[in-house]
Amino acid sequence: MHDVMIVGAGPVGLFLACELGLAGCSVLVLEREPEPGSPWRAEPLGMRGLSVASVEAFYRRGLLPPLLAASGVHDGSGPNPGADERWTPRRGGHFAGMVLDPDKVDVAALPVRLAGPAAEGLLTNLAAVEALLSEHAAKLGLEIRRGAAVTAVAQDGGGVVARAGGHEYAARWLVGCDGGRSAVRKLAGFEFVGTEPQFTGYAMHVTIADPEKLGPGFNLTPNGVYVQMPTRGHIGMMDFDGGAFDRSRQPTRDHLQTVLRRVSGTDVTLSDVRIASSFTDRAMQTTTYRRGRVLLAGDAAHIHSPLGGQGLNTGIGDAVNLGWKLAATVHGHAPEGLLDTYTRERHPVGARVLDWSRAQVAVMRPDPHSQAIQAVVRELIGTRDGATYVFGQVSGSSIRHDLGCEHPLAGRSAPDVRLEDGTRLGDLMQDGRGVALDFSADRRLRRPAAAWRSRIRYAVGPATNDLGAGAVLVRPDGVVAWADERLPDRERFERAAGLWFGRPAS
Template sequence: MADERADVVIAGAGPNGLLLACELALAGVRPVVLDVLPGPSPEPKANGLVGQIIRALDMRGLYRTFTGDEDPPRPAYQGRFAAMTLNFLGVPDNPMYMLPIQQPRLVRLLEKRARDLGVDLRWGHGLSDIRPSTESVGLSVSSPERDYSIDAGFLVGADGGRSLVRKAAGIDFPGSTAPTVSRLAHVHVPGELRRTDGGVDIPGHGTLPFGHTRLDRGGLIFAEFEPGRSLLGTIEFSPPVDEVPMTLTELRESAHRILGVEFPFEEPKDEGPHALRRINGQNTRIAERYRDGRVLLLGDAAHVHSPMGGPGLNLGLQDTINLGWKLAAEINGTAPAGLLDTYQSERYPVGLRVMMHSLAQTALMVSGPEVTALRTLLGELFTSPDVQQRMAGLLAGADVRYDVGDDHRLSGRLVPDLTLDDGRRVAELLHEGRPVLLDLDGGVAAAVRGWEDRVDTVGATIGDGLAVAMLIRPDGYVAWAADTFDPAAEAALRAALERWFGPSRAA
């Protein structure tokens, strides 16, 4: 007999694991979250969020919590692709958003939300054994106080690229490894060298802009996300080096090889913690499946790729928003057959797409005149409005349309950021993580009889005539929409309600 029973256990209390716990808690499921670390890691990793996840967080009221900004998210009008500048100023309905926030702070904010929602969060508790079966997942847990066992209805592995959960479930992790050596550290750069635009002036070389820069002998990364805490990184296409502790001297020598001159930095002046790491080889891998029975994978446990452009948290947290309501419905007994399998069918193609463009960016950083010529050609293409729109959708994760079984132009897409005539924003209707039928016609609400316990109906008006009604899933994606509400549209609505939220109670 197991010591404990839990509907779901989440292994890993990083951003993805904590957000999933919050999503489940909103739906009335109380997950257990385990993490072998004694507390939130102070290690600097990701430095911001990009793309559609910022709108998704706004739909939970978290954008205001994270930023203190009373206004809705605003699109970003410039981006980077393989250290080349992209201009999104003229992109209609620009889906590209950016939110600078360092991962340690993001984790602390999500930890507070999880605790406020009653999540059982256990720092210093790590999995030591996993025994999946058709009925449950047996878990052995070790902690400083005791060793114990949990019988879990579901196990979600949000435990990183070396995921114990993925390995124990026997899920392959195919992919490739690029022959790179990357180094990153916090450094102190003298004030007289820093520029007001975020770049730095290097004596004997010239200006090194904020972000990634490709040079003939490798790539350089310079960014200052916090005053006085500069991040310097290098990327060299070379064989792996010995696995000895990284030093600032090693970083200095790497920067000199790439620049051809000395990069005049010093040891960081603040107390830290400080980044100081080396990565031999850049892995690009995706799990062959995101679900194996009662075991599911999330975040880096499901996919790893180059961090260039910062797509990792956007991808992982959007996976989380997609999975949370589906897993909660399965646990609560309201899920229609096959709902949980749509986590794989919807999100796996998005993971492949991020792998594609991250590999492309890595290739475009390689030295050589051929790559330089290709970058020149792409730079010309990037001035085309059609290409700019395509690239904004690609980098934001907005160019993949889910197959929701409805062919309306809005269906399968993230709901537009609409403001209703009474001043409410559609994002505000989704704060509780419940599906919403937005009735803009006044005659649609009666069609949801029998689903009132699972779907909130909101009557409103909007001036632009985008549709007469929309059925919006908890993750913000439109499951059904119609321009006129005739008998065929009503039948399609009822089919969508049943497909995503189970049969009518009235039936």
């Protein structure tokens, strides 16, 4: 029997598998598709934007350099890894197709972030991400079985049994990472609630006879929205038909051309369709991310429109949050209720993403009321405060969990501080342990070497920028669990460490 069975070998399932493998868990991954390759995962249709929060997750596990290489980023144009000044964003993102000016983002009004290797988002593709994570999973000795579609799930107090491809597989825990049409979600009886769609969206790679008739980038029109990507022939469009064109029907060239002409208000001609698919903005979320020994992550737990590129990033956030908590539970040293904090912390994040998606759809609707709101929103995001607010949402910078500590760093992603010897926080997190940083002059947090040895790495010494803190405790997912002022209190630290990491090892 494996410790954990994961259904779905997409980026979320693979990232979670690697987190568990890094923590010494035995993991089996079941994937429905027989082969990893798919034109929907490669460029151009597989292109995805990773937020700063997602890039940080790869960086903290030592996977950022190969991710950059796999994504074709070789120009060294990222932030200076030796700098400790506040970073300034080079890209602003967008809201409902209205692009933000990064120069208008007030960095001082955002949570503290330091310049460093993972200070910017990244454009990549699903094929590159999955290939990297599959290779990493293999190095960790994890098992991936392809061509295994799950058709039944049963659980009891001791474990979970899944049936796939005529075989039964058993594990102590099961996590469904099998996408928006999740079999695990349905078979395990999760409640899935939300709102019905407003539009049918289309993604396509086509040959356009007269591409000059279409504008570049996002185009909000009186009849809908279309997007002409930088890659030639890569088009997205949204037709506000109430989601009438079902995904079960393959869109033909004539249908796509008719919709594109109506939405764009042009007589553009599609001479060839290489690949195309449809989607909607249906926004749904499970009421809990756990039922007994079955958990959900990524699109299996929440679906919404791809506006703003939040789906993949939210899923990676789920995996990073769940991985160390589930591993601690498997190994028997999790504090009481630790696994329940997964739903408590990530469900509100998912709900916020769904509302963010709904808000964009409401603004983009081709009716006089929505277009009036659109004009107001465009003016607002053109201001310093508006641009800063939207950037905080799309970058993940605004996420903060209430962890019962009032320090401004607590509950947020830990800034990548650099110790005087050049070591960065990200360097200290590659083995998946939590990190205790003691910047105080008298090393107040130093403990006997055996205390929490397998769960917390101790780093002692001054930092080039300690952000006004004397000590910081960082969870394995990069969230600051506790921080204290210049003269940290050891008793408070031990209380916080016990809350998140359980009793110290003997």
